[in-house]
Amino acid sequence: MTDERAKPLLAVLKGHVATVPPIWFMRQAGRYLPEYRALRGEKGGFLSLATDPDAAAEVTLQPIRRFGFDGAILFSDILMVPWSLGQDLRFGVGEGPRLTPALVDSLLVDLSDAVERLDPVYATVRAVAAILPPRTTFLGFAGSPWTVATYMVAGQGSRDQQETRRFAYGDEAGFAAIIDAIAARTIDYLSGQIAAGVEAVQLFDSWSGSLSPQQFERWVIAPTATIVDALHARHPDTPIIGFPKGAGGKLPAYARETGVDAIGVDETVDPGWAHASLPGGMPVQGNLDPLALIAGGATLDHAIDRVVAAFEGRPHVFNLGHGILQDTPIEHVERALARVRSRR
Template identity: 70%
Template sequence: MPDYPTSGRPLLDVLRGQRIDPTPIWLMRQAGRYLPEYRALRAEKGGFLDLVHDSEAAAEVTLQPIKRFGFDGVILFSDILVIPHALGQDLRFVAGEGPRLSPPLVDATLASLEAVPERLDPVYRTVGLVADELGPDKTFLGFAGSPWTVATYMVAGQGSRDQADTRRMAYGDPEAFGEIIDAITTSTVDYLGKQIEAGVHAVQLFDSWSGSLSPAQFERWVIATNAKIVAELGDRYPDTPVIGFPKGAGEKLPAYARETMVDAVGIDETINPEWADEALPASLPVQGNLDPLALIAGGERLDHAVGRIKRAFVGRPHVFNLGHGILPDTPIAHVEHLLALVRQG
């Protein structure tokens, strides 16, 4: 990792390999339903996708957590499914049920879709608006879904518990499935590149469903695709760190970190932090990994969990975060207490 001078943005400096105390902190899904100001704006603007496509509103949502809590970073308010939407699938969010993509590629071909790349334009405008308002000590994170996770939605048309339709397709017709993965990968590189050009300082790849894959399939559909994205972004934007977050990777996490060459790796709440520190490449920045339910529980259990994570990663660059997204019923007071614990140094 290159030896970067201090940027004045602690989170960005950690992602570039520096150890900083107190540990910088942001939380996955920190802009969302646990915040009353988000719920009020969502009620005013309508559906979730309407909010994502309203650049001014999306910029406001992106900045809400940093205005309330003073986190060290903000993450773009958007959704991983804007990529399939841009590739030509119709996207809608059903109240109480989640996203729906049509036609699902279990019943249709990729060639039947007509790409609509301009559907991503509001996202780039949101990035520019946030970048103009962000303070000089804060880091702006962009993101995209990792190709495997995005493909599970494109194939099935919706989320599923075990990603069975997609895993069947990956085994039964790897050529057709590979075309889907390649299309997502190409689009993701371009999408993240345009976020970087619009003003983000670092990007994260979310692979929420990587834990459903066998080791061989994980190597093919997660590691190989992420490595390609990291390499291409590194060639184009060498100063922009990439965080890889393969949720559920478990014992495959060290191989993921080594082979993808991500600049930092996110670890979920199921990972023992002491094991992660020992197993991951030395000096690799890590991000995580407080259980979102521990944050809800609060009290001594929260204090103990935070202390354990901080001790585990005291010898390497560390970004404090949750092991997955903050939950809607998280008390605001618990988030404030978490910030105080982390910033005690």
């Protein structure tokens, strides 16, 4: 067992029940920090920042220096995988990412593979791993195949992923080929991150909640299990966190059938139900509402206490139920850390 005092987050991901849950926040490196906004202003667009290893390493480390989180999450984006598969990627000012050509109108086989586009990410990992505080666990990540596919098919994000769901129903074989290509590249991508120095990885399935139970089994659970099996074979000591946002009542099946080592729970899930329904002893991550963090004060304190109490006796990583929002006051983040750690 990893020594809790040496790496508390990694210890919990490997099954240790901590008196004080380790803490990190999704999107903790980002727009709510003035130092991030300043650096992004210097570098220009998001992609130029994310593919500059020195700059991306600096962004990864900014919240560690400021707050002392127990985990550092690699600064990158889930769309690095489709970019490496040959789609063009841009982040326009004031709009979400765009991928071209959109696969709803084009063929996967017509894309020109560009795996070298991932090399700056590995360089970022090596740079961070060389200087990260020894106590801090380094987390890598990728998007899960379903969520990545929604962007590849539609060319952009959408509210209900209807275009991609239509595609999956209308051309199951064609959509399966897209999912398989994403899964294969994700295995190599996460393996490369691990080889470069990350100590655990998270699979983000941000849009899993839009699927029917049957489609969830086919496009979320099955490809995730493929990735997890391959990574466990290559890196048996590296924990994998699965985060199927919006899965709700399908969470227990996801936890049992994918083989992930830990499961992230979003803010819509009652933590008491999650504790009772998920496999005993399985590490759970979550699930403070990001809006409670913005609210602050007694509202924040009560929400934190409820999450911590619900997962008492289980390996628990304290986190948000999704990413930190850009208008989050820094003093509220400091209050949350102090509240969680007051149990020491």
